[in-house]
Amino acid sequence: MSDAVVNPVTDPQAAALAVLAKSDSTMMQLTQAIATLEKDEQARTVKIGVSSSATVDLLGTYLRKHGLLAGARIEIVAGNYDDPIGDVALFQRAGVEQMVLLPFFDNVQPSFEAQLGTLSPEAVDAREAELRLRYRLAFEQARAMHTIYLGTFHRMGSAADAGGQDAVALVLARFNAALREEAAAFSNIRIIDAEDIVRAVGQVAAFDTRFYFRSKAPYTGVYMNELARRIAAASRGFGAHFYKVLALDCDNTLWGGVIGEDLMAGIKLGPYDYPGNIFWRMQHEFAALERQGILLCLCTKNNPADVDEVLREHPDMVLRDAQIVVKKINWEDKPSNLRAIARELNVGLDSIVFLDDSSFECEAVRQQLPMVKTIQVPAALPDYPRVVRELKELFLAGGIAADSRAKTEQYRQRAGAEQLKAQFESQDEYLASLELKVALSRNARASVARISELSQKSNQFNLTTRRYSVAEVEQMMDSADHAIYSLVVSDKFGPAGLTGVAVMRYDDGVAHVENFLMSCRVIGRGVETGVWPRIVADAVARACTELRAEFVPSAKNAQVADFYDRLGLPLLAETPEGVRRYAIHAADFAAPATTWIEMTYVE
């Protein structure tokens, strides 16, 4: 954390943000700072419903705090006491998109923890059945909700039995298993592990029993702050970021010492000896991130041959060449190299996390590329694991889709294809050599989660930047006047996965393209135009005579501003905001030829 001096008179906003960022601000300071910041326009507004079987109003203050830190104004809609089903209806009427659901264990029945010592097994069974039913109903009613953050049960007191496994512990474990099991059927639910929050802040600091017995308000500000922080992390800063790339320095980041001076035998890295064991451990953490779909890059000032030798020969290196998707090993400045990484991977700079031990390099990146999340390796090495834990949270707190795994392999294939490209005489010849296959599907239900994820993630090739939750995708697939096309691309290097989505709406003889988006790793091969003849033919089969489409500009999608022109659609109008509207008679539509693609169609 930088301790930049802020003048509260000249810059009240910066001063208020500094109060929010500090861990020891009092509630009064927080309340004042929140009021100051909420007077201003924020980048986003997010309406969050809070439903609980305890009094948790204090959570609102902390959700607003963490929202403002991520540039979002949070509007809280409070639910009623212990009424998840009613609250869902209430929230939907109020236009809530995200809800926090916090069942409270000791309130399952009055003083439930104390009652459990005497309650019959049948009574506990009956209570579990009732809970399952009630929460299942609430989840079902909330299918259209963008996200539900579901806190698990936790206990307030410790077991008197030193062995720990008392009646409370056993029933708690059972009820949490039941909650998780019911939640597993709903893709819009994100579990927040409340027991881990109690562990993290400490039982003594988590609860204030004064207001518990009086007003059913068990939690302290400390607990609420950590809960809100974790909700913010799980929501990726309430939609502020989506990190995909970890750019790593080498010397004193991946190993101790400087390879150019200490040489192979001198750098500190290995499972047993300090401090090499810390670097070795951190490499395992990075390798695990790579396994979960995070792209690892090197961004380091070294001689390439030195680093390559370590990657190849060092017996205790955990990371090897195969796990690194882009290597920028040179003497250029880091901001330039990070820009080059973003360009090569076709991702935004704001999806990169940069890790370096040097204050100088970190500061340079923070100043020149503030959208990159820069993290510094701590000078005290035993703190390094904690810093990397926080770094992992940036990537993983929001959840990872199965299809995101093995991304490195897919991006590498793309990089390999780039190299091949140079050897061919013409672009068409090159494209033909790729043996491109595209499988186009309509309403592919098995891919709902991936379709929604792609709509949330793609920024650059995204014609209208409309984003869809899982529930919305499902609804459109079910509705008679919508269709969702998805495409799976593969070539001779391997499959690229589900990498494109077109959302169609049919209305009175007109087929509207609600959105068309693709992952940047497959564009430039004609796929983006090649799928349209089939989509238009389908529309004609539905008695549509006209195709309409629009481009809505965003901060990132300039590269597709003329996409529909390239597809051969006549431009009808362009608004002052840059929205471009197109329309064509279906009979006149002729997409550019893409003979090099083998199209298959899956209904």
Added chain:
Amino acid sequence: MLNEDALKQVMATMLNVDVADIGPDASMDTIANWDSLRHMNLVLALEEEFKVQIPDEDAGNITSYQLIKLVLQDLLKAQG
């Protein structure tokens, strides 16, 4: 000694009213914003700002400016 201006400022902030509204006769009955939830936050904030621990039996009952002042003065005096 209790700083009454600071007390008024804490109450105004936590009850979300103007500091001028916190007169000597301010209470849960005269200030519409002062509900039981805001009261809880007010007690927590008073404890933080004046570095005292308000006893459980008082926490729920100090629902006017005068009562809060009395309890805080006692607590601060006891601390010396």
